[in-house]
Amino acid sequence: xxxxxxxxxxxxxxxxxxxxxxxxxxxxxxxxxxxxxxxxxxxxxxxxxxxxxxxxxxxxxxxxxxxxxxxxxxxxxxxxxxxxxxxxxxxxxxxxxxxxxxxxxxxxxxxxxxxxxxxxxxxxxxxxxxxxxxxxxxxxxxxxxxxxxxxxxxxxxxxxxxxxxxxxxxxxxxxxxxxxxxxxxxxxxxxxxxxxxxxxxxxxxxxxxxxxxxxxxxxxxxxxxxxxxxxxxxxxxxxxxxxxxxxxxxxxxxxxxxxxxxxxxxxxxxxxxxxxxxxxxxxxxxxxxxxxxxxxxxxxxxxxxxxxxxxxxxxxxxxxxxxxxxxxxxxxxxxxxxxxxxxxxxxxxxxxxxx
Numbered sequence: 001x002x003x004x005x006x007x008x009x010x011x012x013x014x015x016x017x018x019x020x021x022x023x024x025x026x027x028x029x030x031x032x033x034x035x036x037x038x039x040x041x042x043x044x045x046x047x048x049x050x051x052x053x054x055x056x057x058x059x060x061x062x063x064x065x066x067x068x069x070x071x072x073x074x075x076x077x078x079x080x081x082x083x084x085x086x087x088x089x090x091x092x093x094x095x096x097x098x099x100x101x102x103x104x105x106x107x108x109x110x111x112x113x114x115x116x117x118x119x120x121x122x123x124x125x126x127x128x129x130x131x132x133x134x135x136x137x138x139x140x141x142x143x144x145x146x147x148x149x150x151x152x153x154x155x156x157x158x159x160x161x162x163x164x165x166x167x168x169x170x171x172x173x174x175x176x177x178x179x180x181x182x183x184x185x186x187x188x189x190x191x192x193x194x195x196x197x198x199x200x201x202x203x204x205x206x207x208x209x210x211x212x213x214x215x216x217x218x219x220x221x222x223x224x225x226x227x228x229x230x231x232x233x234x235x236x237x238x239x240x241x242x243x244x245x246x247x248x249x250x251x252x253x254x255x256x257x258x259x260x261x262x263x264x265x266x267x268x269x270x271x272x273x274x275x276x277x278x279x280x281x282x283x284x285x286x287x288x289x290x291x292x293x294x295x296x297x298x299x300x301x302x303x304x305x306x307x308x309x310x311x312x313x314x315x316x317x318x319x320x321x322x323x324x325x326x327x328x329x330x331x332x333x334x335x336x337x338x339x340x341x342x343x344x345x346x347x348x349x350x351x352x353x354x355x
Contacts, residue, residue, distance in 0.1 A: 010175045012036045013157070014117050015126040016109065017075065019063030021192050021204045022128030022160060028199050029159040030126050031071055033176055038120055039068045039075035040113050044084065045238040048210040066203070078112060085234055088213065089226055093145075098219030100211055102136035103146060110150035124155045124170045130192075131161045132185045140164070160184045160192070212241070217354045221245050224353055228253070239269050243291075246351040253296040254307070254348070255280075256315055263292040267329060270294045283308060286325040286336060290316035303328070309342035 015027045017039035031037050041064040068075035087108055091101030113125055129138055136142060143165075147153045154169045157176060162168075163183030171178040184191050196204065212218045221240040224247055225232055239255065242265050246254040257263045263284060270280045284292040293311055295304060312324045322341035327334055 010123045010170070010173060012038070012120065012122045013124045013126050013170070014113055014120070014122045015039050015073070016113060016128070017041050017064050017067060017073075018128070019065075019067055020128070021189065021196060021201075022130060022133075024067050024128070024201055024204055025192055025195055025199065026126055026128040026159045027067065027071060027073065028201060029180070029182075030157070030176065031073070033180060035126075035176065037071075037073045037126070038116075038122060039064065039073045040116055041065075041068075041075055041077045042080060042109060042112075043077060044080040045234065045241065046212040048212055048215075063204075076116065080108075081234060084108065085232055085237065088222070088237075089232065093149075096136050096214050098214045098216050099222040100136075100213040100219075102134070102214075103142060106137045106146045107150045110146060110152045110156070114150065114152055114155075123175070124157055124168070125152060126157050126159065128160060129158045130184050130186070131158075131164050133187050157181075220354050235269065235273060239266075239294075242266050242269065245353045246348055247353060248307075248348070248351045251297070252304075254311070254351075255294040255296075256311055257292045266292045266294055271329075282329045283326045284329060285312070285316060286327050288317060288320045288324070290320070290324065290326075303337055305337075305339065306342065307348070308339045310345050310348050312339050313341045313343050314345045314348070 011034065013030065013035050015023065015030065015037045017023050017027060018041065027037060027039070064077075065075060067073075084105075087101055087104050088099060091104040093101070093103035093107075096102050110125070117123075117125060129143070131138055131140060131143065137146065144153075147156055157168050157170050158165065159181045161184055162171070162178060162181035164185060167178055170176045171181075182191075182195075196202070213222065218240065222237065224245075225236060225240065228247070228251065229236070243255045243257040243262050246256070248254065255266060257266045267282055267284065270282045273280055280294040280296050282292060282294050284290075290312060293308070295307070308326065312326065313322070316324055323338040324341075325336060326339050327336050
């Protein structure tokens with residue numbers, strides 16, 4: 001049992017607010033019992049919710065802000081940074097089917113939330129978790145394990161599934177009326193959708209969110225990155241969401257954009273990496289529709305013309321005459337080169353990640 005902090009307020013709690021349906025309902029249920037809520041929202045490049053955003057976690061952040069404002073709840077956003085990269089690389093408690101460290105991720109979140117609780121004098125933590133909803137982190141045994149290892153035993157209240165757990169500290173102390181809590185289980189969202197109608201919660205995103213790290217295709221690119229670099233940053237992981245990725249036999253990494261939008265995105269992300277070593281060299285088409293290309297190697301070398309010829313012959317608009325006019329935008333001053341045609345793409349194709 002977690003002892004009560006004499007400096008904390010029994011009527012103040014931290015709500016882990018993702019902006020999704022479950023955490024929104026949990027917030028409404030506890031706020032309606034007169035609890036002063038403070039929202040804590042975590043964001044990362046791996047959130048698959050794109051509502052109101054650009055698939056970079058911005059949709060989740062935007063919706064969490066909307067919910068907090070509508071309910072009059074102060075909200076603090078925490079961006080998962082380099083410390084979270086270490087969690088992904090070396091999870092202490094295993095992974096799911098991809099590169100998703102679900103148990104360690106939840107421990108990380110709870111530990112951070114507990115620190116925030118102490119800073120504002122809150123007495124307990126509220127989440128929208130539903131037992132049996134997620135296969136790793138929301139089983140009964142996993143829930144107890146996470147509470148134990150995060151130091152949050154007995155202070156985590158799950159309003160949607162409370163009746164499947166022993167009464168927590170806020171319930172036993174009478175700060176929250178247990179009879180007004182629920183016993184939802186499983187992956188179906190039918191009960192939550194019905195509850196949303198009853199509570200007047202009408203503007204919410206898709207009921208079930210997700211994490212790119214659990215995606216098996218994305219996981220291939222994450223695993224490849226860790227296998228070839230000891231100094232992975234969140235920027236490196238963010239780049240994995242853009243374009244086609246290749247790992248060549250000589251160890252070089254190549255990223256080829258897919259359209260005008262990803263051209264600009266790739267160029268922007270690589271521009272922010274120019275202080276890195278090795279840094280990416282970026283090429284983009286001049287005067288004709290074609291991809292932007294980023295090449296990462298052990299050092300910068302003169303133009304890898306043979307490689308560029310294969311890539312631009314494959315991905316430039318078919319009726320474009322060669323040689324292709326291509327601009328080098330990094331490193332150093334921009335300059336133009338002429339790239340010949342070479343339709344033999346097999347060597348590059350063999351290195352494609354996520355075929």
